[in-house]
Amino acid sequence: MTATTTTMPPTPRASAPLVARESLWSRIRRGSLWISITTVAIMILLWEVIPQIGIVNRILFPTFSDTILGFGQLVSGGYWWEDLGKTLYAVAIAWVIGVTFGFVMGVALGISPFIRTAITPYAIAVQALPKVVLAPLLIGWLGFGSESKIALAVIICFFPVWIDTMVGLALPNANEFKLMQSLKASRWQVFTKLQLPSAVPMIMVGVKHALLLAFTGVLVAEILSASDGGLGKLAKEFASQLNMSLTYAVVLVVVIIAVALVSLADVVERRVVFWSEESRARKR
Amino acid sequence: MTRTEVIAQIAIDQSEKKRKKFSPYIVTVGLLPLILLAWWLATTVTKSVSPILLPTPESVVAAFPRVLSAMGFGDQVIRTLLEIAGGFVLGATVGFFLGVLLSSSNRLRTAYLPFLSALEAIPTVILAPLIIAWIGFGVEGKILQAAIACFYAVFITTLSGLGLAEPSAINLMRSLKASRWQVMTKVRIPTALPVIFGGLQLGATTAIIGAIVSEFIGSTGGLGYLMIRYRGGYDTAAYWVIIFLFLVIGLVVYLGIWYAERKIVFWRRTEITRPDLEKQ
């Protein structure tokens, strides 16, 4: 059973930091920035030209300029602000609830190795179940309002926080526990001074992943139940009207928000776990 | 805080467990009837949960033969499995080769990584309406959606895994005048395999999600389509039967990849259980 416990997959974020990110300056100096710029330019050119010369249907595949126009139309339209607000509101609420719930569960079930081992098969089952299957059910039960969105997003996003907290609390090694024992630390002191600080970098990974999953959950619910509004509803509506440039524009907005949220989370993470990057560098 | 250390720690925890008489797995097994009892109490006995959300256990059990023997049920199952498998194979293949490509050139990596990292943040479900508009309600669209969903996990784990080879191993290969291809196939890829399997595990899960969501939004068949139909008819018990089916599919995929990892990356487990030698 050991191996089942151990194959709890890491989130892809967990391994991402191993790939060094280079500063803009070094990218300019090493010439790779030009490759990026050229690639983007060529992509945009193809995006613009291919539908125009009719290789693909321009209605289904709008050109770059169509998309920019659509973006302008969307942003100046005014009506979309409400949808944007609804989506962000639901993501924020769901994320806070999911993280809190996941953390509490992780602490409750992760503090003792005994309970952790006992609960692992259930954790794997919860992980293996694609939780979006509950989406239509939740919408049917809670109605088309923001409750069903939030409920789905919470169910999807609490999981990584739970698991990462549980695993994080198990991180300190035997010697570290022995040191605390030799100091006659209480159970509470072992938790607050050793286990929790050791778990923080891991928990932060889960918290960031949860943000992305909350966004996904909200979008799924919005796409499935059109009436409450939100970016997911907009994308689906525009797509079903074959108004593709506006659909592209909504997708673009979602991409921008997602990248912004994750970048923000990265900055916060680096502040909170300032020691982690350093210790990682030392281990390499 | 690497995965290896986590695993090693858990292994230590478990070996300590062996000394105790009371196995935690007794609790694991004991919890199952408790969960079923709670379900029964909440629905059949006290009726405190809406039957629209969670039907009684009896009705779900009764729904099993009805759902499984329904006309064309097998075709729907096969269709969904095909979508998942096709998407997974496509996404994982592209992710793996792109990871290999970017890992072999510093320039390409620094040029393209910023864009590809952005993919990590994007909720791929937003593409579902687009994909349906492009290629319609058929199987191909679901495969594409699943492939997009699982691509990133395999790509990033491949890329970072290929960078994990020890400098001394690379130096040994260089001292033998090994070609880049030899270094890749004989050192970098085997070293990366455990990490790549982590990506495959995650990618498979996301591929399943991608296929289901796409089926929910619009499909001419598949288990997701069936679920929407059952829900429309307020047949929640039948809906729950399919949820259990997805639990089984998820577990089979999860355990299947786990088993493949154990067989293929056979050296990894032993490495972990012998930490005394690993120090060398």
Added chain:
Amino acid sequence: MTTMTQTAPLVRAEGVTKRFGSGEKEMVALSGLNLEVQEGEFLSLLGPSGCGKSTALNIMGGLLSATEGTITFSGEPMIEPRREIGMMFQQAVMFPWRTTLDNVLLPVEIFGEKKKDYIAKADELLGMVGIKDFRDSYPWQLSGGMQQRAALCRVLLHDPKLLLLDEPFGALDEFTREAMNQELLRLQAYSGSTAVLVTHNITEAVFMSDRIAVMSARPGRLVGILEVPFDRPRTPDLQTTNDFVKLVAEARRMLELQ
């Protein structure tokens, strides 16, 4: 065994300098190294950490290129690794997915030769270092010392003209290390290879070598060369003789002078 022949040296380094980084961060790892390695001899590079001895070895092996100066092997300039040169590192570098035998046969695969032709030789070498019973075991089933024995077999499989040894037994415990040194001397004599050993252990350097190149740190440079005249084969008893102790003291004095 001690080479006093007047033939051309196997390796010749002239004014070899290696700098890492540039500008403010520039670090001189090795400064103006002049050194000749004669065919058949056992030479040690002895010095504290940071004296550039590993850098010098990596340049000899073609893994690094010199910033200034030239280095030749058999009269030809070293610009890339050569297959007549075998290297051993502090880590055994045994791939966990290969059996011991397959690890030993790795060079055969890299060189694109037939594995079959070398199995007998690999078995013979494994037998000589006493781990033939473990030929089909995986590295994780071997102790650290056994792994280094296998690494030794791997490097000797192709009869390299030159062995470059970068503290190969540095990670082992003292007892295993001494046994491994014996093993190394025996196999080097058997194969007739030339050997260059990097070490920071004075006793080890004196015990193993025909000549010792003593180096100093920051910037790494050669302090002097110490001749070790003892006969071979050498036994551990040698270490208790007066002459041996005197040479060790001499090497220590050179290291402390700097």
